[in-house]
Amino acid sequence: MHNESKTRCLYFSDRIISAMKSVVDYPLTIIEAPMGYGKTTAIKTLLTQTDATVLWQKIHDNSLTNFWNTFSELFSKHDVQLSRRLKDLGVPTDSLMLEASLNIIDSMNFENKTILVLDDYHLIQNEVLDKMIAYLVESDIYNLSIILSVRFTEFNRLEEFKLKGYLMFITKETFEFNPEEIRAYFKLCGKPLNLEKATQLYTYTEGWISALYLLMLNFESEDNDYDTTDIYSLMDKVVFKPLDEKSKDLLLSMCIFEGFTAQQAQEIWGRDNAESRINLLVSKNAFITYDAKEKKYDLHSILRSFLEDELHKKAPEYKRKLYKAASWWTHTQGQYLLSMHFSDLASDFESLMKSIEIDKGHSINSDHKDLIIKYVEKCPLEIKAKFPFAMLIYLRRMFTFNETELFKKASQEFMINLQKVNDVPKTYVNKLLGEYYLIMSFSGYNDIEKMSEFHQKSCALLNEPSEIMDNKASWTFGSPSVLYMFHRKSGSLLAEVATIKKAMPFYYELTEGHGSGAEYMMAAEHYYFTGNFEDAEIEVHRVLQLASAIQQNGIIICALFLQIKLAFMRADFQRIQALFNEIRTLVNEKNLYLFMHTLDMCEAQFYSNIHVKRLIPAWISKGELTNTRLFFPTMPYLNLVYGRVLLINEEYLKLIGIADHFMKLANIFPNLLAQIYTQIYLAAAYKQIFRQTEALSALKVALEMALPDKILMPFVENADYVKSLLEELHIQGLYPLEIEEILGIYKTYQKSTKHIVREYFTEDKPVLTERELEIALLAAKGLSNKEISSKLFISTNTVKTQLKNIFEKLGIHSRSLLSPYFEEQQIIKSI
Structure with missing residues (x-):
């Protein structure tokens, strides 16, 4: 074996080998x-020496989106x-999405032992991903183990997981060579040492x-020279100089990438024989490797860091030319964000705007967001003027x-530049x-007339x-409501x-039917x-016909939710269950993950109206309203739902305290329906703490907002709290006909509520077997599988x-709803 080949030999201590053999026994390492x-x-x-399937993800930056796309593809x-x-599904930012991601991974049924490796996890480690990993570990997915390779870790459940036996924690001490291991390593590489020299190397x-590797190369060329001023000096002396x-130029050209192909090296470096040259470099040192499966070369992080420092010393024109070539290459590969990054480094704003x-x-x-803002803000005005479509996309x-x-x-810059356009x-x-007016219509949200003016101009x-x-x-x-929106x-x-x-x-003409059926949904x-x-029933069928024709799923869900409300007025709970299942099937089968939160809102609104606390999704019941997938315009509706949940949870003081926040959000566009509900909730909360004057005042405000349009149902839905207040105002002669109509509808509403609760939530409670009850109670206490x-x-x-059977019997969809169920049954208190 040639010396240079032998210096690439790999040596692993018994400690490392033993530790790596054990990773298959732990959910997390x-x-x-x-x-x-x-x-x-x-x-x-060492993992190649096991029978495990290895899913390897190298992490390059802190982009959650980039991470998730690669993670999913694994x-x-x-x-x-x-x-x-x-x-x-996207990055799971809340408990609902975490559970959804876990269910998908759990459904994969790993037939063989599978090890998921997240290499350089420290680059992206954050609370969101730590929670996801904790979810996976605690769920103990059959045949799946996870390895996190990090330079440092801030995993906040590290000690807890070690104590529970979930985690093997391997530190740098495992990887450090003692003098005897240094001797064995050098001997394997054809450079035998005595114990004194090995001890000296260990001290250094x-x-x-x-x-040690660099010193061995240095030892080879300098005969026992152990100068270790610093690692970069050694890298320069032994590898680079x-x-x-x-070859130096080729490495400098490639150090701007995490990994690269032979073609990539050839195209960007721009000289002949790039592949043969890089293969020669691979054969001579262990800091450059080739992955035959991926057909990619990798620079070790130490070498890459050294080369980046060397590149920084180069003349501006050298770097500009390199970054421009990198921008062109990544653009041709459809890597537009990376292309923008290199265009920015090259100050090549024309290429950036093309991307x-x-x-x-x-x-x-x-x-x-911050990156794209930085790019466009740096871009000179004259370049922006050349790329109006890029500016329209930026506007959107x-x-x-x-x-x-x-x-x-x-938008002002766009119009100024458009006026300067000549010879087109x-x-x-x-x-x-026309495109500009369509985008500008959103500046008028939620004023239908104003938005339509823009649409007509665009048409x-x-x-x-x-x-x-x-x-x-x-x-x-x-x-889940168009009327709420507009x-x-x-x-x-x-x-x-x-x-x-x-x-x-007009809008349909511009967007090929986007939102079809929305106008009839509002009607x-x-x-x-x-x-x-x-x-309402007649019109909702028209909506479903129009929306289903071109798969406008948001409108379909609005229609199905209104059908749930109408079925409730008929006390038809079987129909309600069927409709909720239809929404759930639509969301799951078509991967409509935004609408998972919408479905939970609908269920929370329905079940809070009939006081069935256990079926209210836990994240809403607990008030975990941030980090959802819902867009900002829908947040007042979420508050509308949460307000009712606070009422039935008897959190009256909290409701009163945050009502101003609810009103502030509902006033932004404004959303009048959310304001009406909030004032009704305020009236109910004040009544419950015996502040009659404030209660009547809030209810009057709600009536004043609602009754000019004959809006009655918010009062009907909450008459279980405000009925006596309505009767008091009726005695005072305020809105007598309207209040009589509200109370008349409430009789039917109340009858439906009593019928559904009696028939489905009190008499025939689901019966669990003794073993199912044991498992359910432990899961409710938070124990993992x-x-x-x-x-x-x-x-x-x-x-x-067993948990799947339990969920089916109890009519729930996750373990987070077990605890509310047992609390309702007053069982969990006796555990």
């Missing part, structure tokens, strides 16, 4: 050591469809493998990011202006549907319904809220199966 201690090499090499070899569902390096200038145009904003999400993103000032600034066809100018200029708008996006922002002024509801019927055809809800249930299996001496698979 964290390997913590600084850069250059051989973590990645040890994991990759599972495609097990199940392509479930992998796609996981990707569509403290057993750090990267320093001996190279010819072309924005071609990408159409699809790669730009909230993770990248600034609206979705709620960046009001930047939206105004960019008028059709092109009209197209730009007059565009001869084809918009290229910028996507009719697959949620028209409702996740709201009823903004007391006394104007009929006019608003008429206006939306006139307005929507149907108008009928419902004014107590005209028959016409593994802990339950250990306590009851049964397998984790049995626990999973």
Whole structure:
């Protein structure tokens, strides 16, 4: 064996080998050591000696979106469809999404032992991902183990998981070579040492493998020279300086990438024989490796860090040329965000704007908001003027990011630049202006008339549907009610319904039917809220016909939820259950993950109205309202639901305390329906703490907002709390006819409530077997599947199966609802 080949030999101490053999026995292993201690090499090499399937993810940055896309793709070899569902779900930012992601991964059924490796996890470690990993670990998914390779960790449940036996924690001490191991390593590489020299090397390096490797190369060329001034000086002396200038240049060109292909090196470096040159470099040292499966080369993090420092010293023109080539390459590969990054480094703003145009904003999400703002703000005005479509895309993103000032600034710049456009066809100018008016219509949300003015202007200029708008996006922002979205002024509801019927055809023409059925949905809800249930039923069927024709799922969910309300007035609980299941099937089968929160809102509103606390989703009951997928315009509706939950949970003082916040949010657009409900809740809460004057005052405000439009149902739905207040106001002669009508409808509403509760929630309670009850009680206390299996001496698979049966019997969909169920049954208190 040639010497240079032998120096690439890998040596692992007995400690490392023993530790790596044990990872298969733990749900989670964290390997913590600084850069250059051989973590990645040890994991990759030693796991190949097991029968496990390895899912490897190298983390390059702190982008949650980039992480999630790659993470989801890892599972495609097990199940392509479930992998796609996981990707569509997106980063699980709350308990609802965490549970959904866990269910998808748990459904993959790993037939062989599978080890998921997250390499350089410290680059992205945060509370969201730590919670997800904790969920996976505690669920003890059969045949799945996780390894986190980190330079440092802040995993806040580390000690707890160690005590529970869930976690093996491997530190840098495991990877440090003692003098005898240094001797064995050098001998394997053809450089035998005596114990004295090995002890001297240990003193210099403290057993750090990267320093030992460089010293061995240095030893080879300098005959027993152990100078260890610093690792970068060694890297320069032993690895970099001996190279010819072309090889140095090639490495500098590639250090800006996490990994690269032979073609990539050839195209960006721009000289002949890139592949043969890089292969020669691979053969000579262990800091450059080739992954035959991925067909990619990797630079070790120490070498890459050194090269980045060397690149920084280069002349500006050298770097600009390199970044420009990298921008071109990544653009051709469809890596538009990375292309923008390199264009920015090269100050090549024309290429940057081209990437924005071609990408159409699809790669730009909230993770990248600050970056895209930085890029466009740096871009000279004359370049922006050359790329009006890029600026339109930027405008749309600034609206979705709620960046009001930047939206105004960019729209002004766009119009100024458009006026300067010369020597282009008028059709092109009209197209730009038409797209601009369509985007500007959102600045008028939720004023139907104002939005429609923009739509009509846009229609007059565009001869084809918009290229910028996507009719697959949620028209409702996740709201289960169109009337909630667009009823903004007391006394104007009929006019608003008429206006939306006139307005929507223009919008449909621009967007190929985005939101189809919305105008009839608002009409149907108008009928419902004014107590005209028959016409509401007729209209909602029209909605379903229109919305289903082009899969406008947000509108379909609004229609199904209104059908639930109408079925309730008939006390038809079986129909209600069927409709909720229809929504759930739609959400799950079509991966409509935004609407998971919408479904929970609908269930929380329904079950809080009939006082069945156990079926109210836990995140709403606990008030965990941040980090949902719901868009900002829907937040007042979530508050509308949460207010009722606070009422039935008897949290009257909290409700009164946060009512101002509810009103403030509901006033932004404004959303009058949310304001009406909030004032009714205030009246109810004040009544419960015996503040009659404040209660009557709040109820009067609600009536004053609602009755000019004959809106009755918010009072009917909450008459279980405000009936006596309504009767008091009736005696005072305030709105006598309307209050009589409210109380008349309430008799039917109350009768339906009593019937459903009596028939489905008190008499025939689901019966659990003794074993099911044991498992359910332990799960309700927060024990994981593994802990339950250990306590009851049964397998984790049995626990999973039994829990599914339990959920089915209790009519719930997650373990988070077990505790509320037992609290309601007054069982959990006796555990």
